[in-house]
């Protein structure tokens with residue numbers, strides 16, 4: 001088959017990679033650069049932690065297993081799965097953490113209580129003696145830009161692959177046709193749209209309704225991430241506390257996030273200096289030994305379909321439909337596995353039962369969607 005994948009973020013690169021591995025020709029078309037979109041500004045916590053409903057947990061669990069068993073074997077430099085430690089001091093956080101651990105244990109997901117003394121052996125973080133501490137040993141963090149770049153470099157060695165940097169301006173649902181800004185037209189047997197936050201507009205070009213959460217300051221879409229230099233920090237994996245999430249960004253760096261600060265995150269503005277100062281202040285209280293220096297605060301733009309859940313599959317149920325859509329929050333957890341699962345469906349025509357509740361067609365009616373809650377609490381993302 002001749003296939004066209006639009007969008008070279010972690011999702012599009014993963015779909016392209018898996019299609020190519022199955023022997024199809026692949027043209028990967030990207031507007032800017034590989035991993036230039038949300039994939040470049042992500043917390044990239046690998047988990048299936050607070051994923052509701054259970055069918056969505058099942059998808060994320062597949063994503064987690066795929067990183068653990070497949071990606072980490074092929075590209076060990078792109079993922080660190082040394083466990084996630086979460087500790088709660090404040091009452092509200094203690095009770096939500098208890099509920100989460102109980103639910104995850106009931107789903108046979110690795111989650112257990114550890115003492116602050118055990119935690120001190122695992123992490124340099126200052127954890128109060130009266131804290132409630134949980135360990136999620138399967139979890140960790142990834143470097144999705146690195147994985148996307150490695151996989152594109154590998155694909156480029158294949159004669160069946162081409163990378164085209166040229167924005168797509170329209171897509172046909174039934175002709176396998178894609179029109180580029182330069183005026184070029186591409187044709188394939190199948191087109192896969194993996195354009196993250198451009199999905200609504202490009203899908204509409206093909207007559208398909210696919211709402212995303214509103215692009216509103218104070219809503220779910222925007223969030224700060226602070227990039228900090230902290231040489232020799234010795235942190236192994238993500239930490240979640242009452243008011244700060246942080247995780248390693250290589251041996252000398254950290255990425256910080258405080259969800260309660262996100263209501264002012266606005267991609268049109270440079271973040272106020274107080275945001276970086278506050279994030280550093282919170283880090284210093286938990287990691288006093290680190291000589292942390294703020295490098296940059298960025299505003300990330302989450303890719304969240306209107307109901308918060310993954311979208312994967314044919315754009316419509318029509319027999320002549322040739323357009324597929326892949327768009328999801330938690331795209332780092334899900335991307336590599338989603339690529340495999342979608343490529344398998346496209347190749348064989350056999351439907352994956354795990355996708356039953358995640359088809360694009362659920363948005364076909366113009367029904368009003370309930371507002372999607374912004375991530376503001378520990379364990380959210």
Ligand SMILES: Cc1cc2nc3c(=O)[nH]c(=O)nc-3n(C[C@H](O)[C@H](O)[C@H](O)COP(=O)(O)OP(=O)(O)OC[C@H]3O[C@@H](n4cnc5c(N)ncnc54)[C@H](O)[C@@H]3O)c2cc1C
Pocket residue numbers: 006007008009010011012029030031032033034035036037038039040041042043044045046166167168169194195196197198202222223224225300301302303326327328329330331332333334381
């Ligand atoms: C603050 C924050 C924290 C996050 N934390 C996590 C986390 O802990 N774990 C997790 O799994 N996920 C997390 N995410 C989400 C995750 O990063 C995204 O789900 C994922 O990166 C989406 O990848 P994507 O490939 O779908 O989109 P993108 O990376 O945005 O890729 C889409 C690509 O399509 C291209 N494109 C757009 N329009 C066109 C066009 N017309 N023609 C051609 N190309 C086009 C873009 O240039 C872009 O390269 C977080 C996101 C944010 C912002």
